[in-house]
Amino acid sequence: xxxxxxxxxxxLLLLSFCFSFAVTxxxxxxxxxxxxxxxxxxxxxxxxxxxxxPALAGVSAKYDKEWLYSWIKNSTAMVKAGDAQAVAIYExxxxxxxxxxPQLSNEDIDNILAYTDYTPPAAITTAMPAAVAQTENNLxxxxxLSVLLLVLAxxxxxxxxxxxxxxxxxxxxxxxxxKKEKEKRTPLWKAYAQNPFLVFxxxxxxxxxxxxxGYSYLMQVGIxxxxxxxxxIHYSHKIHAGDNQIECKYCHSSARVSKHSGIPSLNVCMNxxxxxxxxxxxxxxxxxxxxxxxxxxxxxxxxxxxxxEQTQSYTGDTQPVKWVRIHNLPDFVYFNxxxxxxxxxxxxxxxxxxxxxxxxMYQHAPxxxxxxxxxxxxxxxxxxxxxxxTKIHDELSKKYGVExxxxxxxxxxxxxxxxx
Ligand code: HEC
Ligand code: HEC
Ligand code: HEC
Ligand code: HEC
Ligand code: HEC
Ligand code: HEC
Numbered sequence: 487x488x489x490x491x492x493x494x495x496x497x498l499l500l501l502s503f504c505f506s507f508a509v510t511x512x513x514x515x516x517x518x519x520x521x522x523x524x525x526x527x528x529x530x531x532x533x534x535x536x537x538x539x540p541a542l543a544g545v546s547a548k549y550d551k552e553w554l555y556s557w558i559k560n561s562t563a564m565v566k567a568g569d570a571q572a573v574a575i576y577e578x579x580x581x582x583x584x585x586x587x588p589q590l591s592n593e594d595i596d597n598i599l600a601y602t603d604y605t606p607p608a609a610i611t612t613a614m615p616a617a618v619a620q621t622e623n624n625l626x627x628x629x630x631l632s633v634l635l636l637v638l639a640x641x642x643x644x645x646x647x648x649x650x651x652x653x654x655x656x657x658x659x660x661x662x663x664x665k666k667e668k669e670k671r672t673p674l675w676k677a678y679a680q681n682p683f684l685v686f687x688x689x690x691x692x693x694x695x696x697x698x699x700g701y702s703y704l705m706q707v708g709i710x711x712x713x714x715x716x717x718x719i720h721y722s723h724k725i726h727a728g729d730n731q732i733e734c735k736y737c738h739s740s741a742r743v744s745k746h747s748g749i750p751s752l753n754v755c756m757n758x759x760x761x762x763x764x765x766x767x768x769x770x771x772x773x774x775x776x777x778x779x780x781x782x783x784x785x786x787x788x789x790x791x792x793x794x795e796q797t798q799s800y801t802g803d804t805q806p807v808k809w810v811r812i813h814n815l816p817d818f819v820y821f822n823x824x825x826x827x828x829x830x831x832x833x834x835x836x837x838x839x840x841x842x843x844x845x846x847m848y849q850h851a852p853x854x855x856x857x858x859x860x861x862x863x864x865x866x867x868x869x870x871x872x873x874x875x876t877k878i879h880d881e882l883s884k885k886y887g888v889e890x891x892x893x894x895x896x897x898x899x900x901x902x903x904x905x906x
Pocket of ligand 1: 523526527528529530531538539540541542545548554557558561575576577579580581582583584585587598
């Protein structure tokens with residue numbers, strides 16, 4: 487009996503399980519708290535450093551809620567009333583007076599405290615930028631997943647039906663059977679094993695799932711699309727190339743003239759960072775990218791080049807930064823940046839994706855042979871105003887009888903061009 491009712495309720499159970507994810511308790515709003523904090527408190531308080539008033543990070547652990555409500559609404563009243571804690575902190579700060587905020591509601595204060603309690607996650611994990619890296623696989627993955635779900639649903643229905651039939655047989659056989667129901671009734675697993683259709687469905691299910699797992703695994707071998715290692719300094723292309731519009735070639739100057747694009751030396755960074763010691767741009771609290779976090783990353787740069795902020799000079803004590811290489815073709819492939827960037831005029835973003843939006847750099851393209859070849863088939867070479875090609879263009883366009891030439895027609899599919 488228990489099995490019957492359990493099966494009948496299974497869909498309901500599943501449903502409520504899903505809903506329990508959707509309903510979450512009302513929580514203080516960190517973003518609102520941050521806005522209130524910046525507007526009212528930031529003039530005198532810093533989160534992690536003493537300013538006019540004490541550092542406020544984690545202050546809610548120091549006092550109880552009610553105390554904080556009345557302190558923030560009117561601290562002077564509390565000091566006058568002789569509250570021991572209030573007097574102590576007042577004296578510690580030599581009698582500086584904190585502004586009263588009677589206009590703030592308890593809810594506002596909860597939000598502010600949620601912000602001051604907020605600690606950014608220590609390490610930013612290497613989660614794949616799902617939207618970018620997965621779009622191509624998503625469709626097939628979704629399809630396979632929904633087929634699997636359908637098969638699973640079919641199984642559940644089958645189980646339910648088998649159980650029902652068993653019950654009907656039992657009642658049809660009369661009272662004696664019911665008496666001995668416990669001993670006589672075929673166990674569920676036996677009924678299951680005896681039903682060829684069910685066994686078939688199960689086997690199909692198992693085959694499909696293992697094929698799915700195997701396929702996903704194989705598709706990843708040798709392809710590092712989405713690869714996003716943690717770098718020794720959290721350097722953000724979004725902030726440099728995006729928000730501050732610094733051109734790619736300022737740092738990757740060799741992309742246009744040589745095979746390699748190269749990573750800038752730290753001296754290039756110091757051209758600007760001798761004067762930019764603090765970060766004052768936008769924050770992303772959800773991800774833990776606060777001003778403190780970014781400023782701390784600039785300090786890492788100073789440490790690496792041995793820059794002493796106090797004396798504004800180099801100490802000579804350097805620790806080279808080892809950037810983790812992201813894009814890497816196998817050694818047997820020849821790829822040349824200058825050819826693509828300067829000669830063909832292909833934009834960096836065509837191959838590297840929306841770099842100016844990347845907080846953390848990752849590999850956008852698969853870098854497979856198919857990827858190179860596809861583009862060579864599709865991309866017209868700009869031969870018109872290109873001194874490299876005035877002659878060759880005339881000959882080749884005669885040969886192929888077309889006005890436009892793709893990279894493929896220019897020889898971009900020949901094995902030897904890409905393979906040594
Ligand atoms: C005009 C400057 C000023 C402003 C604005 C201000 N504070 Fe203060 N705050 C102080 C000073 C100074 C102290 C130290 C106690 C004292 O001297 O009154 C203090 C103490 C505190 C304390 C006790 C901290 C501890 O570690 O004991 C809390 C909590 C606090 N402030 C919260 C806030 C909040 C929240 C806001 C914004 C809504 C705010 N303060 C705005 C100056 C200010
Ligand atoms: C202020 C200097 C600077 C600017 C401007 C800059 N980059 Fe970078 N770039 C770096 C540094 C430092 C790294 C190594 C750290 C990293 O991977 O995040 C890097 C890494 C890269 C990589 C990955 C290299 C690898 O390991 O495979 C690519 C691709 C790249 N940049 C493209 C661009 C593009 C495209 C632009 C312009 C939209 C650009 N960069 C602008 C400094 C810069
Ligand atoms: C052309 C000027 C320029 C160069 C070159 C430059 N930066 Fe920056 N950097 C900036 C600016 C502007 C900001 C943002 C400051 C702000 O918003 O307050 C910044 C912010 C930062 C930050 C904090 C935000 C973040 O990206 O995490 C770090 C760390 C940083 N730079 C490191 C580097 C490193 C490492 C290099 C060399 C590879 C470099 N910078 C080269 C101008 C530059
Ligand atoms: C046609 C595609 C394509 C274009 C356009 C392109 N890159 Fe690359 N980039 C690559 C490939 C492929 C690699 C890996 C090269 C290797 O492993 O030898 C790479 C590697 C890099 C690296 C890592 C260091 C290196 O040289 O191997 C940086 C940095 C980089 N590219 C920056 C840029 C910048 C900046 C631009 C624009 C000026 C740009 N790329 C344009 C395909 C491209
Ligand atoms: C975004 C499109 C694009 C991608 C991706 C691309 N290429 Fe190209 N490639 C071109 C174009 C356009 C040319 C023609 C340049 C010219 O005018 O010579 C070219 C030319 C070449 C040439 C010279 C061919 C010749 O006829 O001399 C080589 C070699 C080459 N690419 C290698 C690669 C490799 C290796 C990859 C993959 C790692 C790759 N390319 C990816 C667009 C692309
Ligand atoms: C436009 C450039 C390009 C051309 C043309 C090209 N290849 Fe490749 N090939 C590549 C790249 C890039 C890789 C590395 C792929 C990877 O690492 O996944 C590769 C890998 C390979 C591999 C290793 C197996 C693999 O897929 O990783 C073989 C074998 C190969 N190519 C053979 C050829 C032959 C044969 C031709 C001529 C018909 C040819 N290639 C033409 C770019 C090219």
